[in-house]
Amino acid sequence: MTDDRNSRGFAAASGLSRSGRSERPRMSDDHTAASLSLDAARWPDGFLWGSATAAAQIEGAAHEDGKEDSIWDAFARVPGAIAGGDTPERAIGHYHRVPQDVALMRELGLQSYRFSTSWARVKPGDREVNRAGLDFYSGLVDELLEAGILPWLTLYHWDLPQALEERGGWANRETAYRFRDYAVAVYDALGDRVSHWTTFNEPLCSSLIAYAAGEHAPGRREPRAALAALHHQHLAHGLAAAAIRDLAGEHDGRAEALRVGITLNLTNAIPDDPEDARDLDAARRIDGLWNRMYLDPLLEGTYPADVLEDLREHRFEELVHDGDLAAIRQPIDFLGVNHYHDDNVSGRPLPEDTVAAPVPTDRPKSSPFVGSEFVTFPSRRLPTTAMGWEVNPNGLRDLLVRLTAEYPALPPLYITENGAAYDDVVDEDGRIRDLEREAYILDHLDAVREAIAAGADVRGYFVWSLLDNFEWAWGYAKRFGIVHVDYDSLERTVKDSGRAYARVIEQARDAEERAAGAAEVVGVPTGPAAAHA
Ligand code: FCB
Numbered sequence: 001m002t003d004d005r006n007s008r009g010f011a012a013a014s015g016l017s018r019s020g021r022s023e024r025p026r027m028s029d030d031h032t033a034a035s036l037s038l039d040a041a042r043w044p045d046g047f048l049w050g051s052a053t054a055a056a057q058i059e060g061a062a063h064e065d066g067k068e069d070s071i072w073d074a075f076a077r078v079p080g081a082i083a084g085g086d087t088p089e090r091a092i093g094h095y096h097r098v099p100q101d102v103a104l105m106r107e108l109g110l111q112s113y114r115f116s117t118s119w120a121r122v123k124p125g126d127r128e129v130n131r132a133g134l135d136f137y138s139g140l141v142d143e144l145l146e147a148g149i150l151p152w153l154t155l156y157h158w159d160l161p162q163a164l165e166e167r168g169g170w171a172n173r174e175t176a177y178r179f180r181d182y183a184v185a186v187y188d189a190l191g192d193r194v195s196h197w198t199t200f201n202e203p204l205c206s207s208l209i210a211y212a213a214g215e216h217a218p219g220r221r222e223p224r225a226a227l228a229a230l231h232h233q234h235l236a237h238g239l240a241a242a243a244i245r246d247l248a249g250e251h252d253g254r255a256e257a258l259r260v261g262i263t264l265n266l267t268n269a270i271p272d273d274p275e276d277a278r279d280l281d282a283a284r285r286i287d288g289l290w291n292r293m294y295l296d297p298l299l300e301g302t303y304p305a306d307v308l309e310d311l312r313e314h315r316f317e318e319l320v321h322d323g324d325l326a327a328i329r330q331p332i333d334f335l336g337v338n339h340y341h342d343d344n345v346s347g348r349p350l351p352e353d354t355v356a357a358p359v360p361t362d363r364p365k366s367s368p369f370v371g372s373e374f375v376t377f378p379s380r381r382l383p384t385t386a387m388g389w390e391v392n393p394n395g396l397r398d399l400l401v402r403l404t405a406e407y408p409a410l411p412p413l414y415i416t417e418n419g420a421a422y423d424d425v426v427d428e429d430g431r432i433r434d435l436e437r438e439a440y441i442l443d444h445l446d447a448v449r450e451a452i453a454a455g456a457d458v459r460g461y462f463v464w465s466l467l468d469n470f471e472w473a474w475g476y477a478k479r480f481g482i483v484h485v486d487y488d489s490l491e492r493t494v495k496d497s498g499r500a501y502a503r504v505i506e507q508a509r510d511a512e513e514r515a516a517g518a519a520e521v522v523g524v525p526t527g528p529a530a531a532h533a
Contacts, residue, residue: 009104045516046459047512048111048460049109050113052115053467059121060094067118070119071158078452100429109291112151114198117154119160122182124161151196152199154198169174169211170210170229171222173232176236177239200233200236202338206233210226214350220367221366227370242330261332263417264291264336268342269287269342271283278348292307334459338416338418339444340417353377360473386422395448400413400448400451417462419440424479442504
């Protein structure tokens, strides 16, 4: 059941120099309005342009039409859990603004919209199916299809029904089977119109950060429960993926169009000092807990032996029952990659002059890195976003190239989240000139294109996020949107970054159309149908 290649290091690889600086200048090093346009060179045919959100972050209506508490509703009531005492109760009111929000997507030229369904809306308390909840998503899907936008559905973006948490949450193996039943309920209602299904968003966060670090709901600081959550979410993924595929097979024509996958947040763990054995070991550990504990079981049906050894005292293997790894390793049609930053890692204490990274609240937290709690993340003195995350587009390129090199079973990749929080200013003329976010997005797109040129099979990009929203423990204090939301009036205004992204999409589509026109003359098949098979 294990994989003894502990040297499959994302750790060892990086396109960074020792200082972590990019080897070539990026727009973010010197960005002026004039420099901010990505050249319209060709993207692969059918490259999919989208944007992403998640139910708990935008919907609001937290207790309307039968919806009951998710763990985020309950967590928001814990004093000090969320910055500013914010809650997802109203969020940005998307539940009551679907037509307007889809019109915005259309205005931006989005080809796909990645959203999540809320389990606590579809099956409040994980009891019977709530028709009104499913009707909401059904209406959204219809609206998207009418606008010519591909719905890209995620089943779990962190909002477990609170009733299930009270029965042990993800630490309880039974929750995996409940997830399969919820997935079936959503598929039954939407499978006739939705072809792209993602089981989980970033299981690292909904296991280790939620159950060991205590920063995310349910806010537990129990290492063993976190490891159980990790394994049970893998199992839930496998059970749901298989159930959806079986159901699609029962309907004419659906199986061919069906695409099932999962989204992981992956990093490069860069050893701070590649000559120092402690840093190399720390990077191996973080690579293991952050990347390989997800990629290996999902793609290869194994857990990495070196990480199991790091977790010896927690007896991880006892969580893995006979048959689990086969159930987890389902064929997947795509892997979603979320990436915001990579990580400089050390096995030594932080230097004394280290400026502490910003934290959402002063509620006590633990390390999410079970068994490797001593690992530190020294600064590389790169520019940072408002989250304190280092900006390093080359990290995304390196990650994509390494995934391609290291995993023979890798399916096509989609960047399902990438974007940045900055402290936006609404100018007197009402415009939001968010040049830093614009540069961040364009530089990362450049990095994606370099990865494609180096052989990575990347087929789409979803910017995070379409709209400013409820940023989990940060509440409304951090804005990631390419569309600004006024949190009093809920009015939406496209930011300059949104306009820039719309231009990129338009140029890419124009270039594709021109090429298709030229190909038609010589009879070569091109376009989305040729690329998305
Ligand atoms: C990711 C989450 C997403 C959002 C971004 C900033 O980890 O998937 O919901 O919070 O970070």
